Amino acid sequence: MTSVAKASIEPRAKGDPVGNGVFAALTLAVAVLFYAVIAVIGSEYLYFAGYVVLQFVVLATAWNILGGYCGYVNFGSAAFFAMGAYTTICITTIASEYAKSAVGAAIGAVPPGVLVVLMVVLAGIISGLVGLGMGYLTLRLRGVFFSIATLALSVVLQTLVVNWDFVGGSRGAYVIRPNEFPLLPGGFIAYLFVLMLLLVVVALCVSRGIERSRLGFGFAAIRDDEMAAEAAGVPTLRLKLIATTISGALMGMAGAPFPYYIGYLQPQSAFGLEYAVNAIAMPMVGGTQSWIGPLVGAVLLGSFQQWATVTISSVLNLLIVGLLLIFFVIVAPNGITGFFRDLIYRRRRSGGGSGS
Amino acid sequence: MSQALLHVSGVTKRFGGFTALNDVSLQLAPGERLGLIGPNGSGKSTLVNCLSGTLVNDAGSVEFDGHKLDGLPPHKRAYLGLARSFQLPRPFGSMSVRDNMRIPLMYTAAVRAGHQRSEKEIRERTDELLRMVSLSDKADARPVDLTQVDMRKLELARAMAAEPKLLIADEAMAGLSNAEVDDILKLLMTLNSKGISIIMIEHIMKAVMAFSQRLVVLVSGTKIADGVPAEVIRNDDVVRAYLGQ
Amino acid sequence: MLELYLNAIVSGLLLGGFYAAVTLGIAIAFGMLDVVNIAHPAFVILGSYVAYICNIKLGLDPVLVGLLALPVFYVLGQAIYQVSYLSFERRGSDSLRGLAFFFGLLFVTEVLLILVFGVDYRYVEAWYIGPTLRIGFIDLPWRMLVPCVLSILLFLLLQLFLSRTYTGRAIAAVSQDPTALRLLSIDPVRIKRIGFGLSIATAALAGAFLIIIQPVEPSVGREYIGRIFAICVLGGMGSLPGTLIGAMLLGVVESLTTTFFGPSWAPAVGFGFLLATLAFKPSGLLGR
Numbered sequence: 001m002t003s004v005a006k007a008s009i010e011p012r013a014k015g016d017p018v019g020n021g022v023f024a025a026l027t028l029a030v031a032v033l034f035y036a037v038i039a040v041i042g043s044e045y046l047y048f049a050g051y052v053v054l055q056f057v058v059l060a061t062a063w064n065i066l067g068g069y070c071g072y073v074n075f076g077s078a079a080f081f082a083m084g085a086y087t088t089i090c091i092t093t094i095a096s097e098y099a100k101s102a103v104g105a106a107i108g109a110v111p112p113g114v115l116v117v118l119m120v121v122l123a124g125i126i127s128g129l130v131g132l133g134m135g136y137l138t139l140r141l142r143g144v145f146f147s148i149a150t151l152a153l154s155v156v157l158q159t160l161v162v163n164w165d166f167v168g169g170s171r172g173a174y175v176i177r178p179n180e181f182p183l184l185p186g187g188f189i190a191y192l193f194v195l196m197l198l199l200v201v202v203a204l205c206v207s208r209g210i211e212r213s214r215l216g217f218g219f220a221a222i223r224d225d226e227m228a229a230e231a232a233g234v235p236t237l238r239l240k241l242i243a244t245t246i247s248g249a250l251m252g253m254a255g256a257p258f259p260y261y262i263g264y265l266q267p268q269s270a271f272g273l274e275y276a277v278n279a280i281a282m283p284m285v286g287g288t289q290s291w292i293g294p295l296v297g298a299v300l301l302g303s304f305q306q307w308a309t310v311t312i313s314s315v316l317n318l319l320i321v322g323l324l325l326i327f328f329v330i331v332a333p334n335g336i337t338g339f340f341r342d343l344i345y346r347r348r349r350s351g352g353g354s355g356s
Numbered sequence: 357m358s359q360a361l362l363h364v365s366g367v368t369k370r371f372g373g374f375t376a377l378n379d380v381s382l383q384l385a386p387g388e389r390l391g392l393i394g395p396n397g398s399g400k401s402t403l404v405n406c407l408s409g410t411l412v413n414d415a416g417s418v419e420f421d422g423h424k425l426d427g428l429p430p431h432k433r434a435y436l437g438l439a440r441s442f443q444l445p446r447p448f449g450s451m452s453v454r455d456n457m458r459i460p461l462m463y464t465a466a467v468r469a470g471h472q473r474s475e476k477e478i479r480e481r482t483d484e485l486l487r488m489v490s491l492s493d494k495a496d497a498r499p500v501d502l503t504q505v506d507m508r509k510l511e512l513a514r515a516m517a518a519e520p521k522l523l524i525a526d527e528a529m530a531g532l533s534n535a536e537v538d539d540i541l542k543l544l545m546t547l548n549s550k551g552i553s554i555i556m557i558e559h560i561m562k563a564v565m566a567f568s569q570r571l572v573v574l575v576s577g578t579k580i581a582d583g584v585p586a587e588v589i590r591n592d593d594v595v596r597a598y599l600g601q
Numbered sequence: 602m603l604e605l606y607l608n609a610i611v612s613g614l615l616l617g618g619f620y621a622a623v624t625l626g627i628a629i630a631f632g633m634l635d636v637v638n639i640a641h642p643a644f645v646i647l648g649s650y651v652a653y654i655c656n657i658k659l660g661l662d663p664v665l666v667g668l669l670a671l672p673v674f675y676v677l678g679q680a681i682y683q684v685s686y687l688s689f690e691r692r693g694s695d696s697l698r699g700l701a702f703f704f705g706l707l708f709v710t711e712v713l714l715i716l717v718f719g720v721d722y723r724y725v726e727a728w729y730i731g732p733t734l735r736i737g738f739i740d741l742p743w744r745m746l747v748p749c750v751l752s753i754l755l756f757l758l759l760q761l762f763l764s765r766t767y768t769g770r771a772i773a774a775v776s777q778d779p780t781a782l783r784l785l786s787i788d789p790v791r792i793k794r795i796g797f798g799l800s801i802a803t804a805a806l807a808g809a810f811l812i813i814i815q816p817v818e819p820s821v822g823r824e825y826i827g828r829i830f831a832i833c834v835l836g837g838m839g840s841l842p843g844t845l846i847g848a849m850l851l852g853v854v855e856s857l858t859t860t861f862f863g864p865s866w867a868p869a870v871g872f873g874f875l876l877a878t879l880a881f882k883p884s885g886l887l888g889r
Contacts, residue, residue: 073700075639137880144637145834145879147700151639152827156872163865170865214462214472221459223697224448230430231408231440233464233518237429273823277708280701288697289450319712326705329698330688349501 020212024205031197038193039185047186047193051261053302054196055254059275060282060294061203062250065210066243067280068288071223072143076134076150077279079157080248082270083130084123084255089167089265091119092175097166112178113191116257120199123256124249131248135241158271172266175259192257203250208291210246219243220289251279274318278302281325287335296336361386361522361553362407366416369402369577376402378577379416384522384555389548391568391585392557395597399577400557401443404526408440409433421521434464439520443527443557445507447499453510454495457482457517464518481517489513489543505536512543522553529560537563565589573597604738609860610853611739617852618749619814621756621845622807623825624832629759629800631830632839634793635776636685637696640703641829642822643710644801648674648808649723649817650714656725663725664751667809671802678801681706682794707822714819722816730813748810753845755806759799760841772796773839824868831875837884 018026038046059077066072074080091107092115098104110118134153138146162170181191210216218239221229230236259265278301286297301321308317332339362384369377377399384390394400405411407418409430418425423436439460448456461481466472473481486492489509494502502510508528515523525544529537541563548554558564564571564585571588573581575597581588588594623645630638651670652663661669689699724730729743763769771782771792782789811817832851836843855870 067697071697073697073704075704137876141879141883143696144700145883147637148639148826148830149876149879152830152872152875155824155827156869159866159869163863217455217458217462220450221448224450225446227410227430228442228446228448229459230410231434231442232460232514233431233434233467234459235429235431235463273708273711273820277704280704284701315712315715319709319716322705322709322712326702326709329702329705330684333692333698345498349497 020205020209023208024201027201027204031201035194035197039190042186044186044189047189048261049306051189051193051196052306053299054193054200055258056278056282056302057200057295057298058196058203058254059251059279060286060298061200061207061291062247062254063279064283064288064291064294065207065219065250066240066247068283068293069210069216069219069223070240070243072139072240072243073147073280074150074244074247075147075276075280076153077251078271078273078275079150079154080127080131080251081255081258081275082154082157082161082267083127084120084252085258085265085270086161086167087123087126087252088116088119088256088259089173089175091115091122092259093166093168093173112188112260113181113183116192116195116260119256120195120253123252127252127255128245128249130252131244132241134248135244139237139240139244154271154276158267161267161270168265170267172264173259174264177260177263188260192261195257196254199250199253204291204295206246206250207294211291215239215242274321277318277321277325278305281321281328283335284325285328285335287337287339287341289334289338289341293335293337300336359386360384361388361421363419364407364416365419367403367406367413367418368415369399369406369411369413376577377406377413380574380577380579381416382572382579382582384553386521386553387548387551388553389544389567389569390553390555391564391571392555392574393559393561393564393571394574397576398574400574401526402577403574404440404524404555404557407433407524408438431463434460434518434520435467437468437519437521438524439464439515439518439522440524441508441511441515441526441528443530445499445511447502447507447510447514449499452496452498453486453491453502454482456499456510456514457485460514460517468519485513485517488516488546505532505539508532508540509543512540512547516547520552522555523547524555524557526557527559528556529558529563541567561589605860606857608738608740609856611741612745613853613856614849615741615745615749615852616814616856617849618752619745619807619810620828620832620852621848622748622752622803622810624829624836624844624848625752625755625759625841626800626803626807627829627833628836628839628841628844629772629796629803631833632836632844633773633776634796634800636682636793636797637700638703638797638800639700639826640707640710641800641804642825643707644674644677644804645808645811645825646714646817646819646822647710648805649812650718650808651805652809652812653723653725653817656727662727663809663813664727664747664806667806670805670809674805675798675802678798679794681801682797686790686793711819711822718819720818720820722818723812724816725812727813744813748813751806752810755803756841756845759803763841768792768795772799827868827875828871831871831878834883835874835878 038050059081063074063077066074095104095107099108134149138149161167167173178188181188184190184194218234221232221234222236222239226236262269282297282301283294285301286295287293305317305321328335334342360383365381367377367380380403392400402411406413409428420436420438425433448459458478461473461478483492486495489512491506491509491513494506499507499510512528529540532540537560544554544556544567556564556567568585570583571585572579573588573594580593580597581591626641630636630641648667648670652666655661655666656663685699685702689702729747732743734741734743734746763773771787772795775782775789775792775796782792828851832844832847836847851871851874855867858870859867
């Protein structure tokens with residue numbers, strides 16, 4: 001009886017009850033179901049609002065791979081997100097500016113639905129590489145230096161974009177979103193919604209896969225005590241670089257379809273501080289030590305903000321997000337899921353108590 | 357000399373203008389039990405950190421089991437079979453005792469063996485190690501709920517999970533009761549009987565004398581004595597360093 | 602051409618003096634106390650708005666307001682440190698939470714200022730805003746000169762305090778050697794609280810300087826995050842002379858950048874400095 005109780009305290013210790021393949025299938029099934037419900041309702045507003053929430057799920061999950069698992073705080077989520085968005089702007093501008101050249105014509109010939117997917121992949125590669133570079137320059141120092149560098153990264157990338165006329169400079173740039181999409185009812189916005197939903201599935205599978213793997217245990221060891229992790233054989237620098245790369249890549253991927261969603265991209269909206277804040281606040285509220293925390297946080301905070309932006313003012317809703325972040329950090333540092341996990345652990349220890 | 361397991365020659369470490377280790381050389385034979393003593397601030401911990409790669413020595417070199425360690429990060433040294441425990445226990449706080457053992461098993465032990473263990477093998481090996489340090493009944497507890505002596509045992513068990521050739525136990529007994537000191541001492545003797553060399557850094561003289569086959573004394577970063585324990589503690593310099601201040 | 606160069610360098614030095622005042626708080630909090638207060642720029646902006654309100658409503662001189670606000674900011678700083686200590690340091694929780702806490706403060710302060718004052722630029726009025734002192738062909742705008750001179754004065758005073766007084770020396774040593782302090786029966790937490798109070802107090806003056814130099818809106822502070830940490834690291838983390846030199850250096854490089862490439866590139870200079878320093882010389886300019 002005691003062995004059963006103990007095994008359930010630490011599910012990871014008894015191996016993986018749900019394999020990665022099964023998990024992917026389950027997540028995909030839930031995603032399809034979710035899409036079906038939205039599609040049956042068929043409201044365009046739901047696609048627009050849902051897209052934003054899903055985008056935050058990807059951002060929060062991506063942030064958490066580095067922040068929650070490894071304990072390295074990235075304040076530059078907005079920069080990585082914007083990198084993705086501006087990858088798209090860059091490529092579509094090449095298509096329109098150099099429509100007569102071979103490259104421009106080739107890009108122009110790709111249907112938008114396919115082009116977005118290619119942009120997501122390209123954005124993932126670019127922002128992953130930037131993440132790797134940032135990490136390589138700063139991760140050998142104390143963790144705070146990495147955080148400070150990411151904080152400054154947003155300012156610099158924004159400066160670059162503002163000064164780069166090709167991508168619209170400070171004025172911004174247009175991307176033409178087609179109204180129709182041949183395969184889905186609901187048009188192109190429904191397609192973008194589905195695309196973001198698939199990105200959520202990818203992000204969750206990656207995040208959960210890491211958490212339960214050798215890599216995930218290495219990350220957790222780094223977060224708990226980097227010196228002890230090194231001594232136990234964890235190649236900390238390499239693991240941190242892997243984490244920054246994956247995390248950065250996912251954030252960029254979340255940003256790539258954004259210009260199509262918004263239609264007219266300005267630097268202020270791509271580099272909005274709300275991305276940086278939400279990417280931190282959502283995992284902190286949901287819980288940082290497991291894949292499910294950012295999901296819970298992003299769905300709660302994301303939906304709340306969609307509701308609040310219409311009903312209260314958008315500034316006030318940002319204030320609430322900021323205050324929630326401070327509140328959770330001080331009062332419930334392990335977030336909602338962490339709170340329940342601790343509760344169960346305490347219960348088991350005092351209730352089952354035969355062990356100690 | 358060539359068959360020494362650890363070969364430290366002329367290691368020097370400075371912090372700013374302060375010389376923490378001054379030209380320290382020592383050797384350790386396979387299976388040997390070495391006690392390393394010295395007053396507070398004599399450079400014992402600095403030496404441990406230079407051996408394990410946490411600090412980079414300014415001069416001198418360290419050779420272990422035929423490999424030059426200079427410039428290697430700590431995890432690579434662990435892969436060669438050099439394990440350490442920390443003076444203040446540094447458990448992985450978010451993990452259960454059982455999962456704490458996973459880290460060295462999944463990393464160092466796997467690299468040393470050349471393959472990953474299966475979940476079943478990890479479980480068996482963890483059980484075995486926890487039984488050895490008598491922590492079996494606390495396998496699912498979190499480190500915050502452990503007593504001081506259990507924390508030390510976890511620290512040692514985690515070091516042992518790496519299947520090392522040399523274990524550096526940095527004050528593994530500080531702050532423990534007499535009975536607990538004997539407990540840890542017995543544990544270290546058991547490990548040694550399995551062929552693992554051990555360097556013990558310790559303040560508790562009774563334990564050091566009972567444990568060590570050889571004693572090295574550091575004072576202000578300089579090695580002032582190295583030899584049979586009973587002779588070393590009668591050495592005038594040592595007596596002066598310990599009692600004369 | 603030479604005139605252009607010299608004027609750029611001089612205005613860079615003046616700017617650097619002001620940057621030094623903004624960085625001072627970080628040099629104390631991050632460099633000496635090891636508290637990574639990334640919200641510092643937000644407190645500087647808060648200082649600017651305090652100066653603005655008192656200047657507009659009461660007609661007070663912004664520098665005078667900055668001086669009057671010192672004790673208020675000092676107490677605010679002590680309170681913030683107490684919260685941070687009780688919630689993070691004492692629990693020994695990872696730096697993740699502390700960083701997130703200060704990031705939350707940064708964000709909330711900015712949003713609050715937007716709610717109260719909106720996003721319009723605000724400015725103050727004083728005799729030294731507008732006129733320019735001309736020496737030969739060198740222009741010395743009074744609105745730059747006053748903050749710069751006062752900053753250097755502030756530096757000298759703090760340097761004296763930190764090196765000559767008992768409390769000051771304890772502040773400078775607290776993160777290096779907390780055990781030594783305990784042995785001297787000094788409470789490190791109290792020392793850190795005082796130090797952090799001082800750090801935030803400097804933001805009151807720095808904020809007044811900022812709104813003298815340029816009009817301010819709530820998000821201006823973000824541009825300073827890269828700058829002040831660049832200066833702090835460049836200056837060798839917590840060395841006041843190093844900080845002053847680092848600030849002057851950054852000021853000159855930024856000023857030259859503005860003169861030759863245009864002002865929109867200036868924010869990137871600080872980051873470039875920061876990254877280069879972290880990558881190649883993390884011990885700072887005066888480090889070994």
